[in-house]
Amino acid sequence: xxxxxxxxxxxxxxxxxxxxxxxxxxxxxxxxxxxxxxxxxxxxxxxxxxxxxxxxxxxxxxxxxxxxxxxxxxxxxxxxxxxxxxxxxxxxxxxxxxxxxxxxxxxxxxxxxxxxxxxxxxxxxxxxxxxxxxxxxxxxxxxxxxxxxxxxxxxxxxxxxxxxxxxxxxxxxxxxxxxxxxxxxxxxxxxxxxxxxxxxxxxxxxxxxxxxxxxxxxxxxxxxxxxxxxxxxxxxxxxxxxxxxxxxxxxxxxxxxxxxxxxxxxxxxxxxxxxxxxxxxxxxxxxxxxxxxxxxxxxxxxxxxxxxxxxxxxxxxxxxxxxxxxxxxxxxxxxxxxxxx
Ligand code: GLN
Numbered sequence: 001x002x003x004x005x006x007x008x009x010x011x012x013x014x015x016x017x018x019x020x021x022x023x024x025x026x027x028x029x030x031x032x033x034x035x036x037x038x039x040x041x042x043x044x045x046x047x048x049x050x051x052x053x054x055x056x057x058x059x060x061x062x063x064x065x066x067x068x069x070x071x072x073x074x075x076x077x078x079x080x081x082x083x084x085x086x087x088x089x090x091x092x093x094x095x096x097x098x099x100x101x102x103x104x105x106x107x108x109x110x111x112x113x114x115x116x117x118x119x120x121x122x123x124x125x126x127x128x129x130x131x132x133x134x135x136x137x138x139x140x141x142x143x144x145x146x147x148x149x150x151x152x153x154x155x156x157x158x159x160x161x162x163x164x165x166x167x168x169x170x171x172x173x174x175x176x177x178x179x180x181x182x183x184x185x186x187x188x189x190x191x192x193x194x195x196x197x198x199x200x201x202x203x204x205x206x207x208x209x210x211x212x213x214x215x216x217x218x219x220x221x222x223x224x225x226x227x228x229x230x231x232x233x234x235x236x237x238x239x240x241x242x243x244x245x246x247x248x249x250x251x252x253x254x255x256x257x258x259x260x261x262x263x264x265x266x267x268x269x270x271x272x273x274x275x276x277x278x279x280x281x282x283x284x285x286x287x288x289x290x291x292x293x294x295x296x297x298x299x300x301x302x303x304x305x306x307x308x309x310x311x312x313x314x315x316x317x318x319x320x321x322x323x324x325x326x327x328x329x330x331x332x333x334x335x336x337x338x339x340x341x
Pocket of ligand 1: 122
């Protein structure tokens with residue numbers, strides 16, 4: 001009798017879980033279909049242009065197109081090219097910011113850099129001047145160049161090598177494998193990054209960077225040149241989706257308590273001056289890079305990543321934006337579109 005009752009109870013619990021999950025979760029087949037449909041729909045799209053202000057980026061194959069989605073069990077849903085690496089570029093800013101939060105707490109970022117959208121281009125110098133004029137506290141964020149170079153300068157370490165090792169260990173933890181620098185991209189950007197050097201010096205002059213501004217700019221340039229494929233980026237996004245725990249390796253990379261702060265800055269500033277348009281379309285925290293990658297985070301559900309080098313005028317990958325928006329619509333992932341229970 002007792003055994004029967006227990007069996008009935010466990011069946012009821014299983015049914016309840018299945019039904020409630022069914023309201024918001026999709027089957028593997030549905031996820032797979034959405035990813036493949038997005039790939040098919042946009043693979044022929046010929047809009048946008050590779051970044052060329054970093055000469056090495058102009059040489060990357062514009063037809064490269066890969067989509068990867070990773071869920072809570074670490075399963076990878078994918079279409080297109082999953083293995084070719086591009087430089088991570090500005091997507092790195094998310095993970096260096098996360099590292100600083102991990103070392104010093106989220107207030108360090110809010111107080112020294114700010115957590116407001118600038119509404120300006122990612123390498124705007126005027127935005128630094130305006131922030132300074134406003135006076136009350138920095139009106140910037142760690143996902144545009146002035147704030148990102150400052151965040152890199154805040155990473156604690158005894159030497160430049162030690163700081164670099166800390167950054168790479170952090171990125172590796174998110175990606176679930178050892179990443180390396182694409183040396184041709186690093187050289188190309190290091191030869192042409194005078195504007196970023198000027199930004200680093202300005203941030204030093206205004207006291208946001210405390211010391212070694214050129215070292216910070218160089219480490220920042222190196223972090224932007226780290227090579228990643230679509231699967232790496234999806235894994236990095238998924239680690240943020242699951243409270244800082246990498247769903248593939250099971251490693252806790254950053255504390256869960258820091259993740260909401262990381263996602264908030266991604267939501268307000270992840271796609272530079274087009275962050276509002278992006279949030280309007282998808283409702284998701286995301287981050288783009290001029291290498292052609294975009295990551296988007298669906299908290300508790302998925303990490304999504306797309307790589308496609310041609311960019312729009314704001315510097316965001318055209319195909320990646322469209323493919324992610326397509327998946328978000330198909331799987332109803334916009335968190336603002338909740339229905340009454
Ligand atoms: N390394 C690039 C730069 O500093 C990153 C810019 C980006 O991806 N938007 O210009």
